[in-house]
Amino acid sequence: MILYPAIDLKDGQVVRLKQGRFDEVTVYSEDPLAMAEQWVAAGAEWLHVVDLNGALEGKPVNTSVIETIMQGVEVPVQIGGGIRSQDTAEIYLTLGAGRIVLGTKALEEPALVEALAKEFPDRIAVGIDAKDGKVAVRGWKETADQNAVEVGKQLAALGAACIIYTDITRDGMLTGPNFEATQTMARESGLPVIASGGIASIDDIKRLKEMESDGVVGAILGRSIYENKFDLTEAIKLASS
Numbered sequence: 001m002i003l004y005p006a007i008d009l010k011d012g013q014v015v016r017l018k019q020g021r022f023d024e025v026t027v028y029s030e031d032p033l034a035m036a037e038q039w040v041a042a043g044a045e046w047l048h049v050v051d052l053n054g055a056l057e058g059k060p061v062n063t064s065v066i067e068t069i070m071q072g073v074e075v076p077v078q079i080g081g082g083i084r085s086q087d088t089a090e091i092y093l094t095l096g097a098g099r100i101v102l103g104t105k106a107l108e109e110p111a112l113v114e115a116l117a118k119e120f121p122d123r124i125a126v127g128i129d130a131k132d133g134k135v136a137v138r139g140w141k142e143t144a145d146q147n148a149v150e151v152g153k154q155l156a157a158l159g160a161a162c163i164i165y166t167d168i169t170r171d172g173m174l175t176g177p178n179f180e181a182t183q184t185m186a187r188e189s190g191l192p193v194i195a196s197g198g199i200a201s202i203d204d205i206k207r208l209k210e211m212e213s214d215g216v217v218g219a220i221l222g223r224s225i226y227e228n229k230f231d232l233t234e235a236i237k238l239a240s241s
Contacts, residue, residue: 001209001239002218004048004078004194005039005225005232007032007069009062011053016223022056028226032065033072039225040073042232045240046098047077048220054082055103060091070096080127080164086112093120101125101164107135107151110158117159125194126155127164130181136168148181152189163189164220166197176204177219179211186215194218202230205239 008015010025014035018024029035036047049069053061060066060082070077076098083089084105089112092100099122106113106126117124129136130148152163165185167178177198186193193216195208201224208219219239225232 001205001212001216002045002194003205003232003236003239004046004218004220005042005044006048006050006220006222007035007039008050008052008222009065009081012062012065015052016226017052022052026223026226033068036069036073039232040075043236044232045075045236046218047073047075049077049079050101051079051081055080058082058084060088063091066092067095078125080125086115089116089120089124093123097123099123099125099161101127103127103129106155106160107146110154113155113158113160117161121159122161124160125162125164126160127166127196128152128155128185129166129168131168133181149185149188152185152191156190160191162192162194162217164194164196168197176200177208179207182208182216183211183214186211189215191215192217194220196220200224200229202235202238205235209239 013027014029014032016026049066051060051062078099079092079097080101083100083102089100128148133148135146135148135151165182167181175198177195182195199219199221208216
């Protein structure tokens with residue numbers, strides 16, 4: 001299982017939001033590249049970078065910062081936030097992104113997922129953000145009347161590489177991920193799942209690790225590592241064992 005330290009960008013700074021709310025912002029660093037280098041030095045095999053401004057505005061905003069991170073580290077970078085067209089996706093992928101993450105647009109325009117998955121095999125992830133089993137869209141401001149697991153099955157048929165599954169009630173809260181929903185998504189969707197939201201302890205990672213045979217292949221770490229809830233190097237060793 002791979003652990004993905006998250007670098008969430010707002011106005012060029014590294015921040016964390018609580019439950020995706022822009023009025024609940026904590027700034028952790030004004031130097032995103034230094035933050036990326038710190039996580040790589042701790043043993044990270046991948047980084048997860050999100051353009052929060054882009055997610056809100058529906059177009060890339062922190063592109064130059066993201067490019068600096070990609071050029072400055074020697075591990076692949078998974079990028080999300082504001083990727084809502086084939087042109088934008090291709091810009092990041094040709095710049096060297098290891099993987100991109102589509103969100104709302106993937107639900108609105110399945111053909112985009114299919115086209116990109118054919119052009120860039122194994123490099124198109126889709127974020128499924130859910131509340132009470134229903135998909136949340138548009139920066140978590142709306143809940144669509146779509147069952148999250150059924151959406152996962154549709155994405156598998158379209159050729160997506162994996163799902164990043166977030167229970168938005170847990171994100172940034174350090175209350176533990178929604179284990180049951182994450183496991184169900186992995187078992188039933190037919191796609192590998194990266195868990196996101198609420199991971200707070202080594203015990204959470206151990207429990208997710210036990211679901212690896214179900215298809216839970218990774219976990220995104222945010223507030224827990226920024227607030228030193230556990231040692232990242234130790235967690236990576238556990239996850240990869």
